[in-house]
Amino acid sequence: MNGIGFLTVVVCAVAISAMANRRGWPGPLIVVAVAALVAFVPGLPRMELPPQLILAVVLPPLLYSAALDLSFVSFRRDLLAIASLGVGLVVFTALAVGAVAWSLLPSLTVAGALVLGAVLAPSDAIAAVALGRRSGVPGRIMTILTGESLVNDAVALVAFQLAVAAFTGFPPFIHQPVLLAAYSTSAGVLIGLVVAGVVHLVRPRLHDPALETVLGAVVPFVAFLAATEVHASGVLAVVAAGFWIGHHSADAAFATRLQSRQVWRSTDLVLEAFVFAYMGLQVPLILQAATGNGVGPGRLAATIGIVLLVVVVARPVWIMAIMRITGRRLPWRFAAVLSWSGMRGVVTLAAAAAVPAVTVTGAPTADRNLIQATAVSVALLTILLQGATLPPLVHALHLSDVAERRRANADLARALRVARRAAHEVTQRASASGDGIEAATMALIERRVAHVLTATPHNLEDLREADRPGPTTNELVQQILARQRQALIQERDLGRLDDEVLRAVLQQLDYEEAAASTDLRTRL
Structure with missing residues (x-):
């Protein structure tokens, strides 16, 4: 043939x-x-x-x-x-x-x-x-x-x-x-x-x-x-x-x-x-x-x-x-x-x-x-x-498999806790450093990142144009995402998180980082 x-x-x-x-x-x-x-x-x-x-x-x-x-x-x-x-x-x-x-x-x-x-x-x-x-x-x-x-x-x-x-x-x-x-x-x-x-x-x-x-x-x-x-x-x-x-x-x-x-x-x-x-x-x-x-x-x-x-x-x-x-x-x-x-x-x-x-x-x-x-x-x-x-x-x-489902849910809940804690660490550090980011904007960033963790790429929250972060806050979002990945990988390496759950959460973070990077390049 x-x-x-x-x-x-x-x-x-x-x-x-x-x-x-x-x-x-x-x-x-x-x-x-x-x-x-x-x-x-x-x-x-x-x-x-x-x-x-x-x-x-x-x-x-x-x-x-x-x-x-x-x-x-x-x-x-x-x-x-x-x-x-x-x-x-x-x-x-x-x-x-x-x-x-x-x-x-x-x-x-x-x-x-x-x-x-x-x-x-x-x-x-x-x-x-x-x-x-x-x-x-x-x-x-x-x-x-x-x-x-x-x-x-x-x-x-x-x-x-x-x-x-x-x-x-x-x-x-x-x-x-x-x-x-x-x-x-x-x-x-x-x-x-x-x-x-x-x-x-x-x-x-x-x-x-x-x-x-x-x-x-x-x-x-x-x-x-x-x-x-x-x-x-x-x-x-x-x-x-x-x-x-x-x-x-x-x-x-x-x-x-x-x-x-x-x-x-x-x-x-x-x-x-x-x-x-x-x-x-x-x-x-x-x-x-x-x-x-x-x-x-x-x-x-x-x-x-x-x-x-x-x-x-x-x-x-x-x-x-x-x-x-x-x-x-x-x-x-x-x-x-x-x-x-x-x-x-x-x-x-x-x-x-x-x-x-x-x-x-x-x-x-x-x-x-x-x-x-x-x-x-x-x-x-x-x-x-x-x-x-x-x-x-x-x-x-x-x-x-009830045990498997419970284990998967527990792993996902642990991954979300780790990711949210990592995001909060970065925003708290940014607030303490006096980067000029308002508290309301900081809260918006945390809410946006937390929502990304549990959303699909097709139903991410539509932010009003006035609420869209500028270059400075987009850089902060990228810092948060990098810290979240680092924390999640560390949790996996310690044996407390399964690879499949890690990949599922990372996929959500990847979509958010792609959006943040695109928005940053557009504004610059």
């Missing part, structure tokens, strides 16, 4: 997603279904991207954006659950799928069955975030799902690398599995932190929000490519960089934060729409691959159905087993949603396409088409089955 066709797919996918969202329909599912139907139109070119392009161009920005928004405090709080799903469940699913596939398909070797298991093992970050967000999944479950999806891709790709080596005879970078996993993980995280650290040092020195935003936009690609160059985990490099940049985003200039926020929202929208469209467009390729594998259509359909059942059932079995072993209990409603949120997606597609066509001897790889047809079919079915039923499930269970 040429560039025009590629852009057509992107534009149509975004348009379909937007129309579906306006009507309250699940946009990703509508995009998949429409793309699958369009794929059968005679004469249309087939879209088949190299797996390396998907992994290096599509996946990094989506993972990076999810890591930017994920609270490091919340991630650390639920680390045990995330590690259990992101590592343990991946291994368990790979072994379970491999065992079942090997028993169902006599022609499939043990190594080939494990390749299929590794391809289907990771749940998808894109599907989990997109569908979970639209379904109204509570914050704690979203944290666990997002954290799991950011971790499990790296684990699954290491398992895939080992299985492919056994399947085709191509030696891995490190033959010992434990050493390979340890090297890939540690080197990937280290590279991601180094890239993020360099960007964090360089970006403030640019003094240009546009350049700072562009520099931030290339971080996921640099981290991914740098890690893969040394055979480390590019996924973990991207995730580590995203965590670091996201945690330190409060240190950036307000204009950089505002621009970056919009850039990543737009990027997510476009790439999510494209990924789901691409999955739907693969349906004819699946059928084509299925006809050339020597397995009858009935046996293939039965195999796909059974493997799908294993993929779906393995998740609740693992979750219940871990809760029993560790003694850590989740409310059953939460456990039900976590169990039903294991959609597969772009990593499964890319890994299936990345199975080598020939072995180390140059002979065609046996059952490659069978592995690809089964893996992609199961991935699409999880999107359609679990994705379509997740919103009604969430609605029927009336999910509500």
Whole structure:
């Protein structure tokens, strides 16, 4: 498919997603279904991207954006659950799928069955975030799902690398599995932190929000490519960089934060729409691959159905087993949603396409088409089955985490108290210094800043022209905002404030500082 066709797919996918969202329909599912139907139109070119392009161009920005928004405090709080799903469940699913596939398909070797298991093992970050967000999944479950999806891709790709080596005879970078996993993980995280650290040092020195935003936009690609160059985990490099940049985003200039926020929202929208469209467009390729594998259509359909059942059932079995072993209990409603949120997606597609066509001897790889047809079919079915039923499930269970809501409200109240106290400190200091600002104007400034903390950008209080501050008071507003940011960041660093609450309050302060800066430049 040429560039025009590629852009057509992107534009149509975004348009379909937007129309579906306006009507309250699940946009990703509508995009998949429409793309699958369009794929059968005679004469249309087939879209088949190299797996390396998907992994290096599509996946990094989506993972990076999810890591930017994920609270490091919340991630650390639920680390045990995330590690259990992101590592343990991946291994368990790979072994379970491999065992079942090997028993169902006599022609499939043990190594080939494990390749299929590794391809289907990771749940998808894109599907989990997109569908979970639209379904109204509570914050704690979203944290666990997002954290799991950011971790499990790296684990699954290491398992895939080992299985492919056994399947085709191509030696891995490190033959010992434990050493390979340890090297890939540690080197990937280290590279991601180094890239993020360099960007964090360089970006403030640019003094240009546009350049700072562009520099931030290339971080996921640099981290991914740098890690893969040394055979480390590019996924973990991207995730580590995203965590670091996201945690330190409060240190950036307000204009950089505002621009970056919009850039990543737009990027997510476009790439999510494209990924789901691409999955739907693969349906004819699946059928084509299925006809050339020597397995009858009935046996293939039965195999796909059974493997799908294993993929779906393995998740609740693992979750219940871990809760029993560790003694850590989740409310059953939460456990039900976590169990039903294991959609597969772009990593499964890319890994299936990345199975080598020939072995180390140059002979065609046996059952490659069978592995690809089964893996992609199961991935699409999880999107359609679990994705379509997740919103009604969430609605029927009336999910509500009272403790989480109380904690969020308490964090927000604490943040507002800290911000108001910081504003009062600055105005009191200005009054004591005798800057010539009248008490009534000082009260107006405090009222304006306090209102900004609890308002949205669209309903900020309209001040009368006579009440609008002049250059001197606008400078005071900027001093207040700077002190508030400093106080809020300090509160977060002391562990008394969650990253998500900090970002929400900073967003309000950023809009106010943008307004104050614009007004000041206009008057000057």
